[in-house]
Amino acid sequence: MVKNRNRNQNYLLVLTSLWIVVFNTFNYAGLAANSIVNNKKSKTSCSNQDLATLTTKLLEDLPAYFNRATQRARRLDRPVEIYSYMLVAGKPDFTPLPLQSWTDEGDKSVNGTKEVEQIFFTTLERQYVKGKAVQLQGFHRLFLTKTESGWRMSMIYSQTGDYPKQKPPTPPRESSNTAVGQGVKTWLRDCRAGSVRF
Secondary structure (H helix, E strand, O other): OHHHHHHHHHHHHHHHHHHHHHHHHHHHHHHHHHHHHHHHHHHHHOOOOOHHHHHHHHHHHHHHHHHHHHHHHOOOOOOOOOOEEEEEEEEEEOOOOOHHHOOOOOOHHHHOOOOEEEEEEEEEEEEEEOOEEEEEEEEEEEEEEEEOOEEEEEEEEEEEEEOOOOOOOOOOEEOOOOHHHHHHHHHHHHHHHOOOOO
């Protein structure tokens, strides 16, 4: 009698263990499949956005990317260095201008591409000069192209002026390697990698 009871308990224990293993296997398989689907969606969601939605999110995130690029570029061996903090970026305008007015006529990277999208936007930056806060306004014309893998920056031109306005802004200069250009490139890279959430 005792042997039969022990045998039944062993069978019950084995069946329960098997049921737990089978249940967890299907459960984990389902979670893994959902994770793969969600991962694919997140990786493609940014790259598939229309230009206006993409730009809105880019400008929302750009101050953080700009400030990180500025911090990485600081030369710590200098006792005093003036660098900018971006406070806000906004006011996008998608009205295209003739490319020759912003680029060199011989610049084939932009002039030879028909699918170049132009975004004009402004930024507000702050510098500290001798302990005094100075605010600057940036005027940027960004050239983006859409590839199979997502949006990429062709180039960016920038002007800087006082805020509030006192003097005319500087002439447009190619700024792909400045903090604003590096910030845009890094954001677009994160966008293509699926790290940006909309």
